[in-house]
Amino acid sequence: MEHTMRKSKLQSEWMKCCQILPKIKIGDLIEIRQFIMYFDVERLWAVVVENAPHDKFVVVYESKGNDFAVNYNTNAIVCRKRLSTIALSNDCRINNLNDLNYPPFQEAEVITRALSNLGACKKNTNSENFAKECRNGAAGWMSYSQLLPHIKPGYLIEIKPKIGLYDWAVAIKKEHNDYFVVHANDREVKYESLLDIVGQKECRINHLNDLENAAFPENIIVKRAMRNVGMVINNQYHQTAYFAKVCRNGIAGWMSYNILLHYVKPGDLIEIERVNLGIKKIYHWAVAVEVESDDCFVVNLTDDSVVHRERLSKITFDKNCRINNSHDEQCPPFEAEEVVKRAISRHFAKYCRNGDATSHQVLDNKYFLTAGDWIRGSINVSASVKGMVTGQEPERRF
Structure with a gap:
């Protein structure tokens, strides 16, 4: 029940716009899904910025003429609209799960970040990433230099390879312009530079396991990771994600x-x-x-x-x-x-x-x-x- 309560604070159930309005707070992110012939074909994300009578005003990154065609669309701009006009009869929910990875800004800062982009045509993004960047300052995969300011001891870093399995590491401490991590790969647990591991690959913070299993305090996570440095991994199965999650949560899912x-x-x-x-x-x-x-x-x-x-x-x-x-x-x-x-x-x-x-x-x-x-x-x-x-x-x- 504990993880259910933890999730309900960050993400609501799917419901119609009129049902979800009383639950929405300023600064929340709203996820809207569109069905065509019973298929869940598109998602649209919006940032709640203002109350309105029986409605909410939101800032959304939308495509002209089609609210839902916003996946890296060059014809999309940032607009302020009523939630009811973009949700229509579609299901929607509050979705602040990105708070697990990147702490949210204060309400006023979220509003400012959203409204300051009105009219902008942003390249290489979509409505989801735009909304999360307004609330949390970061979203999705990014380069090492972009991720570095967000990392803290005990954080889990997921690394996206060009091919093959994803890599994971546990952040330990910052040294100069680099972060050192504990990393279980190549049959051994090592303490090494995150930059050396990531290189030119994309990476992100990933704490979604916190939904099911509460994270240990920062000092405990670091201790759990460091005491395994030098341990030989005899198992041929890919252990990097498992190791990182056990360090942070005690349970890998x-x-x-x-x-x-x-x-x-x-x-x-x-x-x-x-x-x-x-x-x-x-x-x-x-x-x-x-x-x-x-x-x-x-x-x-x-x-x-x-x-x-x-x-x-x-x-x-x-x-x-x-x-x-x-x-x-x-x-x-x-x-x-x-x-x-x-x-x-x-x-x-x-x-x-x-x-x-x-x-x-x-x-x-x-x-x-x-x-x-x-x-x-x-x-x-x-x-x-x-x-x-x-x-x-x-x-x-x-």
């Missing part, structure tokens, strides 16, 4: 089982999306204890309150899943070997000694203990207890 298998390691916690009951989703948790080339064995607390060891492919069949070790920042984890040992012992110890594989500590608390709580209890030791025992926090790498 939902994925199918066959993709997750490339990343999972013994000791990882697997969260599985199971059922959607109305507006509430139910999640299941498991501990990875053994990884094979084509599958992974996990220990998990099932619906019958019994702890089982089974194949991950069986319990994730046709479901979204993700690695979720984000609790590590609250309670430092045990070493991977200890995690596996604790998970397996809770399943096999009584079976070996008593012929009973049932965990009675789970049964005794079945009305109060969820799979997620039991799993985290198996994996994470209290930071205060750990400190008293060892005198220091253990070194961690995810």
